[in-house]
Amino acid sequence: MEKLYKFLKYSFITIWTVFVVAPFLWALTTSFKDFNSVNGGATYIPWVDFEPKLEGWKVLIKSPAQGGVDIVEPYFNSLFVTCTASLISIVLGTLSAYALSRFTFKAGFVKNNDITFFFISQRIMPPIVLSIPFFLFLGAVNLLDSLIGLIVVYIVLLMPIAVWIMVDFFNKVPREIDETALIDGCNPYQAFFKVVLPNSIPGLIVAGMFCIIFGWIDFFFAFILTFTEVQLLPVKIVALNSSITPWWSLSASALVSVAPLIVVAFIVERYLSKGNLSGAIK
Amino acid sequence: MNLVAENLSYKPDDQFHLNKVSFNFNKGNIYTILGRTLSGKTTLLKTIAGLLTPDSGSIHFEDKDFLKIPVWKRNIAMVYQQFINYPHLNVFDNVAFPLKQRKVDNQEINDVVLKSLKSVGLEGYENRKIQELSGGQQQRVSLARSLVKNAKILLLDEPLVNLDYKLREQLREEFKNIFSQGLSEESIVVFSTTDPREAMELNGEVIAIDEGKVLQVGSAKEIFENPKTLKVAEISNDPPMNILKATIESNKINFEGIDIKIPHHLYNVKHKNFNLGIRASDIELNDNGFEFEVELAEISGSETLLHLKRGDTKIITSIEEVMNFKIHDKVKINFNIDKVYAFDERGILASSPFGGSYV
Numbered sequence: 018m019e020k021l022y023k024f025l026k027y028s029f030i031t032i033w034t035v036f037v038v039a040p041f042l043w044a045l046t047t048s049f050k051d052f053n054s055v056n057g058g059a060t061y062i063p064w065v066d067f068e069p070k071l072e073g074w075k076v077l078i079k080s081p082a083q084g085g086v087d088i089v090e091p092y093f094n095s096l097f098v099t100c101t102a103s104l105i106s107i108v109l110g111t112l113s114a115y116a117l118s119r120f121t122f123k124a125g126f127v128k129n130n131d132i133t134f135f136f137i138s139q140r141i142m143p144p145i146v147l148s149i150p151f152f153l154f155l156g157a158v159n160l161l162d163s164l165i166g167l168i169v170v171y172i173v174l175l176m177p178i179a180v181w182i183m184v185d186f187f188n189k190v191p192r193e194i195d196e197t198a199l200i201d202g203c204n205p206y207q208a209f210f211k212v213v214l215p216n217s218i219p220g221l222i223v224a225g226m227f228c229i230i231f232g233w234i235d236f237f238f239a240f241i242l243t244f245t246e247v248q249l250l251p252v253k254i255v256a257l258n259s260s261i262t263p264w265w266s267l268s269a270s271a272l273v274s275v276a277p278l279i280v281v282a283f284i285v286e287r288y289l290s291k292g293n294l295s296g297a298i299k
Numbered sequence: 300m301n302l303v304a305e306n307l308s309y310k311p312d313d314q315f316h317l318n319k320v321s322f323n324f325n326k327g328n329i330y331t332i333l334g335r336t337l338s339g340k341t342t343l344l345k346t347i348a349g350l351l352t353p354d355s356g357s358i359h360f361e362d363k364d365f366l367k368i369p370v371w372k373r374n375i376a377m378v379y380q381q382f383i384n385y386p387h388l389n390v391f392d393n394v395a396f397p398l399k400q401r402k403v404d405n406q407e408i409n410d411v412v413l414k415s416l417k418s419v420g421l422e423g424y425e426n427r428k429i430q431e432l433s434g435g436q437q438q439r440v441s442l443a444r445s446l447v448k449n450a451k452i453l454l455l456d457e458p459l460v461n462l463d464y465k466l467r468e469q470l471r472e473e474f475k476n477i478f479s480q481g482l483s484e485e486s487i488v489v490f491s492t493t494d495p496r497e498a499m500e501l502n503g504e505v506i507a508i509d510e511g512k513v514l515q516v517g518s519a520k521e522i523f524e525n526p527k528t529l530k531v532a533e534i535s536n537d538p539p540m541n542i543l544k545a546t547i548e549s550n551k552i553n554f555e556g557i558d559i560k561i562p563h564h565l566y567n568v569k570h571k572n573f574n575l576g577i578r579a580s581d582i583e584l585n586d587n588g589f590e591f592e593v594e595l596a597e598i599s600g601s602e603t604l605l606h607l608k609r610g611d612t613k614i615i616t617s618i619e620e621v622m623n624f625k626i627h628d629k630v631k632i633n634f635n636i637d638k639v640y641a642f643d644e645r646g647i648l649a650s651s652p653f654g655g656s657y658v
Binding site: 207215 | 345348349350369370371372373375376377379381383384385386387396397400401441444448
């Protein structure tokens with residue numbers, strides 16, 4: 018029984034690993050191919066099956082004038098927009114989540130839970146519903162096709178995630194910890210920064226991870242709210258797709274765009290395995 | 300120069316958590332707030348601490364209006380029944396936290412913290428993480444943290460309740476030691492508990508509280524010997540005092556078909572119907588006694604608690620040894636009639652074996 022269980026476990030893990038890793042391997046090999054090796058049937062092993070070429074990668078950093086596509090600028094645009102929006106969302110989201118978790122608000126029939134739901138409800142609507150108001154709003158304040166406009170929109174999209182995760186997290190931090198800080202001579206701000214926040218780092222990391230992922234992978238709003246001046250990475254990658262699909266540079270850019278998320282995943286994984294996420298608050 | 304509260308009321312929902320509570324706490328004394336769970340003990344302590352603002356009433360300390368001073372400036376210390384510490388700091392930094400907050404100089408912090416950790420028996424644990432400690436040790440850390448502050452008011456909210464039996468006994472002893480030597484004449488200690496034995500052992504002034512109302516104030520001995528009402532008798536005894544509906548007729552006490560000659564101290568009870576109070580420990584097994592049926596027998600520590608029944612009357616008795624009974628066994632018991640209490644129909648003490656009466 019024990020052996021069967023072990024066998025099933027390992028076979029499942031193996032199948033799953035192949036399932037997850039295979040597309041990456043496929044993309045990796047494809048990125049080193051040229052037109053002939055892609056269209057000449059399935060080939061996998063470099064130097065044996067096909068001759069690796071760097072053309073797919075070179076195109077990415079060449080300017081359009083040199084016949085390239087230059088994803089460097091969209092790449093840094095995406096990094097800048099995602100990081101800025103995530104940071105602001107985490108700061109604002111954490112503050113509002115703390116308030117929603119600790120203080121009682123009342124405006125008519127609207128109470129704490131309703132406010133929390135209001136934040137989350139922003140994510141319930143299909144994005145297409147939000148696109149028109151966003152477009153009109155950014156147009157009115159002259160922020161269409163600009164990095165700042167995108168940051169504003171992304172904050173609206175990311176802050177609910179931060180609020181949602183952090184409200185839940187703060188609710189699990191015993192109130193008595195704040196109270197003890199007050200009794201020990203902290204004013205409410207010091208209690209938050211010296212005691213509550215240091216104990217919330219696992220929550221902040223999870224919230225930050227979600228913000229970065231959702232910000233980084235967004236294609237829809239970046240596509241609708243920008244035209245020529247500013248381009249984000251997902252839009253640029255999709256734009257690569259022309260009459261003859263350049264599979265090699267498409268694969269290369271896909272790998273480059275996934276790289277930051279892999280870094281994030283490793284950082285979070287390290288935190289998870291340390292047990293810091295579960296054991297911080299008893 | 301004392302801690303004086305007048306008519307504190309707090310009613311956040313449709314129930315009173317505090318109902319016109321007044322007290323006068325003197326420096327250098329220990330006060331025990333005795334009440335069942337949800338009786339308002341924690342609310343009262345939090346109100347003194349400033350974590351809750353009462354709806355009405357006033358608190359003055361050293362002639363200053365305490366309600367106008369925010370929590371962080373009140374210079375109080377509090378230990379919760381849950382073991383509350385700062386999880387991100389190690390033991391030393393936990394205890395040092397209030398001193399660092401006050402910007403005390405580092406050398407002094409070091410001395411005071413080590414001394415305080417020594418007094419609670421946690422020498423050598425300075426660099427441990429809080430999560431690595433047992434419950435009892437965690438509670439010692441929070442006690443040490445509350446002691447370093449040299450606060451004028453020390454609030455302890457059922458600090459022993461979440462500990463297991465042995466640790467509780469041990470820590471209770473240490474509390475007594477710390478209170479007797481470690482505290483200055485300048486401090487007021489307020490200790491809340493559900494356990495009457497704890498109140499007796501701390502031997503301070505006891506405030507019996509129920510449903511947010513102060514029922515009786517007095518020494519532990521006074522509350523135990525002369526409980527003012529049925530409620531107080533219930534709170535101050537564990538297991539609760541047995542209360543039986545009884546009548547007095549021609550020098551006999553009668554209940555559930557049992558006739559007992561009236562003891563001397565009940566001669567002055569004028570009511571025909573009254574509530575007879577008998578402590579579980581004042582009932583003994585006796586072959587010449589009255590027959591009851593066993594409903595439940597539980598062994599707690601070295602004593603056996605017997606839940607007995609006769610007709611509609613249910614009583615609990617404690618026997619000072621471990622004995623096995625089966626449900627529906629018949630046992631014969633006798634009452635130590637010289638130790639019974641009489642409460643009138645309103646539940647107010649009419650006569651006690653120690654001569655008290657509030658009628």
